Amino acid sequence: MKKILPSLIPALVWLLLVIGVLTVFSACGMKDDGTWMKCHEAQNAVAVCGGMMAALALLSAFLNKKLLKAALNAVTLAGSIVTFLLPGSLMPMCMMQTMRCFTAMQPFVRIMTVVTALLSIWGIISAIRIRNESR
Amino acid sequence: MLSLRNLPFRNLKGYAGRTAALLIFAMLMTVAIFGGTMVIGGVRNGLETVESRLGADIMVTPSDAKNEFDAQTVLLQAEPGYFYMDRGKLDEIARVEGVEKVSPQLFMASAKAGCCSARLQMIAFDPASDFSIQPWIADTATDGEMGLMDVIVGSNVTVYEDRIIRFYDKECRIIGQFAPTGSTLDNCVYMNFDTVKELIEASFAKGLNIYSEYDPDNVISDVMIKVAPGADITAVAEAIQNQVSGVSVVTSKNMVSGIGDSLRHIAGSVSVFTVIFWIIGMLMTILIFTLMMNERKREFASLTAMGAGKGILSGIVTGEAFSVNLLGGIAGIVLSVVILSSFKNLIGQGLGVGFVLPSIATMLLLALVALLAVILTAAISSRIVIGKLSRMDASLVLKEGE
Numbered sequence: 001m002k003k004i005l006p007s008l009i010p011a012l013v014w015l016l017l018v019i020g021v022l023t024v025f026s027a028c029g030m031k032d033d034g035t036w037m038k039c040h041e042a043q044n045a046v047a048v049c050g051g052m053m054a055a056l057a058l059l060s061a062f063l064n065k066k067l068l069k070a071a072l073n074a075v076t077l078a079g080s081i082v083t084f085l086l087p088g089s090l091m092p093m094c095m096m097q098t099m100r101c102f103t104a105m106q107p108f109v110r111i112m113t114v115v116t117a118l119l120s121i122w123g124i125i126s127a128i129r130i131r132n133e134s135r
Numbered sequence: 136m137l138s139l140r141n142l143p144f145r146n147l148k149g150y151a152g153r154t155a156a157l158l159i160f161a162m163l164m165t166v167a168i169f170g171g172t173m174v175i176g177g178v179r180n181g182l183e184t185v186e187s188r189l190g191a192d193i194m195v196t197p198s199d200a201k202n203e204f205d206a207q208t209v210l211l212q213a214e215p216g217y218f219y220m221d222r223g224k225l226d227e228i229a230r231v232e233g234v235e236k237v238s239p240q241l242f243m244a245s246a247k248a249g250c251c252s253a254r255l256q257m258i259a260f261d262p263a264s265d266f267s268i269q270p271w272i273a274d275t276a277t278d279g280e281m282g283l284m285d286v287i288v289g290s291n292v293t294v295y296e297d298r299i300i301r302f303y304d305k306e307c308r309i310i311g312q313f314a315p316t317g318s319t320l321d322n323c324v325y326m327n328f329d330t331v332k333e334l335i336e337a338s339f340a341k342g343l344n345i346y347s348e349y350d351p352d353n354v355i356s357d358v359m360i361k362v363a364p365g366a367d368i369t370a371v372a373e374a375i376q377n378q379v380s381g382v383s384v385v386t387s388k389n390m391v392s393g394i395g396d397s398l399r400h401i402a403g404s405v406s407v408f409t410v411i412f413w414i415i416g417m418l419m420t421i422l423i424f425t426l427m428m429n430e431r432k433r434e435f436a437s438l439t440a441m442g443a444g445k446g447i448l449s450g451i452v453t454g455e456a457f458s459v460n461l462l463g464g465i466a467g468i469v470l471s472v473v474i475l476s477s478f479k480n481l482i483g484q485g486l487g488v489g490f491v492l493p494s495i496a497t498m499l500l501l502a503l504v505a506l507l508a509v510i511l512t513a514a515i516s517s518r519i520v521i522g523k524l525s526r527m528d529a530s531l532v533l534k535e536g537e
Contacts, residue, residue, distance in 0.1 A: 107481075
């Protein structure tokens with residue numbers, strides 16, 4: 001159990017990203033007419049992407065096959081890059097940079113995805129290293 | 136292989152819990168010193184940028200615009216608005232003694248944009264007489280000269296790929312974007328008189344302008360004034376107030392005084408927190424090192440018994456203290472930079488003032504000062520431990536355990 005705990009960190013960080021983006025660091029609220037602002041779609045996309053990546057990171061923690069572990073980490077690394085780019089680059093956000101989507105959601109997503117990317121790189125290196133040692 | 140050079144690092148690795156605590160306190164110290172001074176610097180930078188960007192010494196607005204224009208708060212929390220006065224006021228103001236240059240501006244506010252419920256303040260200037268906005272344009276990269284339906288946007292306005300912004304169903308081409316000032320000027324859209332007149336007409340046509348009785352060719356919203364060299368700004372402002380009826384006069388000093396007050400308040404609070412956190416961090420680092428000394432008495436005594444002199448012991452202690460504080464210090468600086476640069480708008484909104492990050496050179500200088508402060512703490516801590524080591528009798532310590 002003690003050995004598996006560090007492997008769960010990436011999944012926990014992804015989960016934190018999803019929870020954060022849906023609560024404290026959410027995008028702008030609903031408009032007066034009941035419709036959502038542009039950035040709401042970016043928020044949902046980040047949550048979906050984050051949820052999928054959390055599941056992959058969790059799977060990777062329980063896998064013993066080193067090559068598969070490295071491959072899953074490579075996928076979460078790509079996921080980190082895509083999620084980083086989602087708010088503002090791949091998906092449009094609101095007009096004013098003083099709005100929540102720019103002041104809270106985007107920086108939070110960017111910081112968290114940099115962390116997940118570093119964890120994925122660490123995961124790939126660890127997987128490769130263990131493979132070499134076991135030879 | 137164990138060597139004297141890598142012994143401090145092995146010790147740090149061996150006592151992981153203690154090293155982690157030292158790292159956290161070193162990080163706390165740099166976050167307090169570096170982060171705190173960055174916040175103060177950021178607010179001061181915002182104030183200086185706004186002062187330099189105002190450009191005019193005096194601003195004259197219609198006296199009945201008090202609800203839309205509060206000189207004390209307009210740069211920090213103004214809602215987009217518009218008000219008009221007769222264009223003839225411009226000539227009256229120009230005739231007042233001490234006035235060197237006058238330039239009219241025309242304001243307009245957009246309706247809530249379809250995408251994001253945000254209203255934008257539009258500011259139009261007269262290119263022939265303007266002396267306050269055109270100098271910024273000269274400092275900004277633009278796609279050619281500003282023509283009809285061309286606009287330059289403040290730093291808080293998002294520029295989409297098509298570089299088009301729509302007001303009252305009229306398309307305007309974004310030809311540039313100004314650098315941040317940390318004030319409400321960042322939320323504005325700048326254009327020439329011809330463009331704003333088109334937009335005012337469009338707002339009339341849509342029934343979205345409360346001043347439908349005005350002719351856009353004969354009204355202005357404010358007058359920017361540059362006083363003659365040697366003239367007293369306050370005296371000229373008073374003369375305008377006395378000689379021109381129906382206007383409200385404000386000096387640029389009055390306009391930034393609100394920000395200045397906030398700056399003093401924030402600088403005071405942040406300085407207190409910085410000093411408190413630094414002292415706590417320093418005391419905790421010294422305490423941990425002193426406790427470590429008691430814990431590792433036998434280790435140092437054994438090293439002495441094996442022939443290690445005071446210089447070697449000092450080297451080990453100093454190496455450990457400097458390495459851990461330097462590492463914690465660097466981590467604290469990285470953490471501060473990431474948080475402050477990522478959440479700068481949120482921090483500015485939270486503090487209720489303009490917040491513009493200091494330049495990279497200033498940041499590097501502040502980082503260096505913060506690192507020197509944690510290294511000073513390392514030097515003090517190691518000095519205390521070395522002092523205790525020099526008074527220690529190795530043979531007595533080794534006998535104690537027998």
